[in-house]
Amino acid sequence: MRAFRRHLDVRTKADGTWVTAVDEEVERTLRAALRDRFPGHAVLGEEDGLDGPPDAPRWVIDPIDGTTNFVKGNPVFATLIGLQLEGEDVVGVASAPALATRFDGIASGPARQDARPIAVSDIDELADAEVAFGGLRYFGDRGLASAPARLTGATARQRGYGDFWNHCLVAAGSTDVAVEAAVSLWDLVAVKVIVEAAGGRFTDLDGVPTADGGSALSTNGHLHEAVLALLATDDGDVGA
Numbered sequence: 382m383r384a385f386r387r388h389l390d391v392r393t394k395a396d397g398t399w400v401t402a403v404d405e406e407v408e409r410t411l412r413a414a415l416r417d418r419f420p421g422h423a424v425l426g427e428e429d430g431l432d433g434p435p436d437a438p439r440w441v442i443d444p445i446d447g448t449t450n451f452v453k454g455n456p457v458f459a460t461l462i463g464l465q466l467e468g469e470d471v472v473g474v475a476s477a478p479a480l481a482t483r484f485d486g487i488a489s490g491p492a493r494q495d496a497r498p499i500a501v502s503d504i505d506e507l508a509d510a511e512v513a514f515g516g517l518r519y520f521g522d523r524g525l526a527s528a529p530a531r532l533t534g535a536t537a538r539q540r541g542y543g544d545f546w547n548h549c550l551v552a553a554g555s556t557d558v559a560v561e562a563a564v565s566l567w568d569l570v571a572v573k574v575i576v577e578a579a580g581g582r583f584t585d586l587d588g589v590p591t592a593d594g595g596s597a598l599s600t601n602g603h604l605h606e607a608v609l610a611l612l613a614t615d616d617g618d619v620g621a
Contacts, residue, residue, distance in 0.1 A: 407444035463570030473574030486578030501601035511538040513547040515561030548572035552579035
């Protein structure tokens with residue numbers, strides 16, 4: 382927060398995304414704390430990759446999820462910390478300091494926001510639902526360019542918060558569906574646990590329950606199959 386809305390030196394990584402010295406410092410600090418507390422564990426981070434035994438419990442961290450927001454002075458960014466045990470996502474924490482809030486969850490529950498229990502909504506019809514999108518251009522990269530329009534036509538309200546915030550709002554019952562077409566493992570482990578702990582469902586856009594599918598769909602559970610069915614419509618079939 383000392384660097385937020387200050388001048389930042391920004392570099393572009395090989396994948397085209399931005400990184401700052403703050404991302405790197407936060408990751409180094411987290412890694413050091415985890416090594417001190419759990420010396421036998423592995424750590425996978427967005428900036429410095431994986432270290433530690435391959436069969437050990439693995440912490441998955443994103444020092445600043447929403448670096449572009451952070452750089453631009455948008456308060457929607459967070460530090461994400463997840464834990465995987467034997468391939469299962471079991472702990473998730475999303476700390477959003479500029480929004481003064483923190484979400485956390487444990488596999489099988491509970492999920493909390495600022496120590497207060499949270500749960501997904503009970504909306505069970507897409508026509509009554511709110512959907513939150515990630516970056517829209519990535520849908521075209523997956524051959525799903527018309528998917529946002531299909532979901533827009535099928536739902537009551539649409540928003541575009543982006544990043545962790547979409548999924549945490551699903552967990553809190555404040556929105557009903559969140560969909561992203563291009564994301565990485567470190568973006569998703571923590572929020573997947575939080576959504577599931579709050580009673581929701583989390584998969585990739587093909588319906589596989591994973592944080593490592595390169596895409597993400599979180600819902601309150603009631604709406605999941607209906608959204609997957611809409612996403613499964615090939616763009617080439619639209620209007621046929």
